[in-house]
Amino acid sequence: MRAGVASASFLLALLLASGASAESLKLPDNLVDLRSPQGEAWLLETHALQAYFPISVAFETQKTQSYCGVASMVMVLNAIGAPAPESPQYQPYTIFTQDNVLNEKTDAIRPRETILRRGMTVDQLGQMLSLYPITVEVHHAASGGVDEFRKLASEALASKNRFVLVNFLRKALGEQIGGHISPLGAYDEKADRFLILDVARYKYPPVWVKTSELFDAMNTTDSDNENKTRGYVLISGQASAGNAAPP
Amino acid sequence: MRAGVASASFLLALLLASGASAESLKLPDNLVDLRSPQGEAWLLETHALQAYFPISVAFETQKTQSYCGVASMVMVLNAIGAPAPESPQYQPYTIFTQDNVLNEKTDAIRPRETILRRGMTVDQLGQMLSLYPITVEVHHAASGGVDEFRKLASEALASKNRFVLVNFLRKALGEQIGGHISPLGAYDEKADRFLILDVARYKYPPVWVKTSELFDAMNTTDSDNENKTRGYVLISGQASAGNAAPP
Numbered sequence A, B: 001m002r003a004g005v006a007s008a009s010f011l012l013a014l015l016l017a018s019g020a021s022a023e024s025l026k027l028p029d030n031l032v033d034l035r036s037p038q039g040e041a042w043l044l045e046t047h048a049l050q051a052y053f054p055i056s057v058a059f060e061t062q063k064t065q066s067y068c069g070v071a072s073m074v075m076v077l078n079a080i081g082a083p084a085p086e087s088p089q090y091q092p093y094t095i096f097t098q099d100n101v102l103n104e105k106t107d108a109i110r111p112r113e114t115i116l117r118r119g120m121t122v123d124q125l126g127q128m129l130s131l132y133p134i135t136v137e138v139h140h141a142a143s144g145g146v147d148e149f150r151k152l153a154s155e156a157l158a159s160k161n162r163f164v165l166v167n168f169l170r171k172a173l174g175e176q177i178g179g180h181i182s183p184l185g186a187y188d189e190k191a192d193r194f195l196i197l198d199v200a201r202y203k204y205p206p207v208w209v210k211t212s213e214l215f216d217a218m219n220t221t222d223s224d225n226e227n228k229t230r231g232y233v234l235i236s237g238q239a240s241a242g243n244a245a246p247p
Helices: A008-018 A036-043 A053-056 A068-080 A104-107 A110-119 A122-129 A148-157 A211-218 B008-018 B036-044 B052-058 B068-080 B104-109 B112-118 B121-130 B146-157 B211-218
Strands: A133-138 A162-169 A178-188 A194-198 A207-210 A232-238 B136-141 B163-168 B179-188 B194-195 B207-210 B229-234
Touching: A036 A178, A036 A194, A036 A207, A036 B052, A053 A207, A053 B036, A068 A122, A068 A162, A068 A178, A068 B194, A104 A122, A104 B104, A122 A133, A122 A162, A122 A232, A133 B112, A148 A162, A148 A194, A148 A211, A148 A232, A162 A211, A162 B112, A178 B179, A194 A211, A207 A211, B036 B179, B036 B194, B036 B207, B052 B068, B052 B179, B068 B163, B068 B179, B104 B121, B121 B136, B121 B229, B146 B179, B146 B194, B146 B211, B146 B229, B163 B211, B194 B211, B207 B211
Parallel strands: none
Antiparallel strands: A133 A232, A162 A178, A162 A232, A178 A194, A194 A207, B136 B229, B163 B179, B163 B229, B179 B194, B194 B207
């Protein structure tokens, strides 16, 4: 299943079956709400907070139920402070939005109409981000183990101007239900948990998830991506030589 | 000048005159960016963090340059978890958006077309919030002193499910330029500063401001509100008996 893809009627049926309220989904026990006493304590105890403030103050709700990748791109580009395109409503100021981050160049990777219907894969996410003057590395879960993921992602979140996006299968975390993309906000070493800043804010709050569970949820195959596994994207505010000028 | 009202051409002229880039405005020295080492340290040292996580994870960019009050309403209602109206794009889930928070009942207080042209006053902000099942108190700066503001606002931010919106004159803080509305995120006692989560994210980051300077910026007259002073709105997640059902 593609990132961000889920049939509304199927979800409704599931909600009704589980007795959950249509307004808010109950968190499974393995996930801890950032806004809970435990969730706040983990954030305040970690020393690796470089990413948290820049990315959390750029928090966005995905504009449609398939735009998780688009909202995630916007958060990272705004957190990095990449030069943003114009928007008629904000002139003379500029900021990335879920409208202006997409353009003819991103259409060549995945047309907007297709994103609207089916979301995007982790490879398309990486390709679109590479259009901007930042450094982007796509990692499929299957090509490295959980220890490599923990090391690379926690180092990035503890570094200035580096960020991490994850593409995972919600169902594998006990969430509802399909493929999803969101930024990570922090890593707490004692708890060995990552904080997911879930862009579907109408559905789930930011949650702390165990590293092994997040890795397993990324280490799932995506039928929309030649059955390659999902994974993560490391982004750094330094433009690499291979990157084009901003589209 | 009304909240959120500023002429784009005037702003542009100012920007060109000051040599600032059109993408980002330089912060005056009296304001400290939350994302700076000092800004982060103040947040991490304060013990009064009850409001911060719920309101910061509901951060929104105002949809237009006059929608600061609307974005602020949305942030507080989502932080409180008030029952949200439906949106076609999020069914079956619900969340407050800068579209669905306004309706015929808010139009009776200030029509959407007028908000779009001229923003809203602190009294209209309080009246609109009072349509929802929460408790709302509007305070004009002139009707109490800086000590009363410090006490009431810091107590609210240190309490569960209580939030504060401020209506101030940007110019009085050294910012550009007119009346503005945004939520507060936290209070740091040692620095005696409040954190403003500025909803004009295309223009300013979240900033720490001295209590006395914020009070002086609220203690300015609003020609759109019979020259009453600006001020602040205290909001609590408890519905008061006088409040109507959600519109």
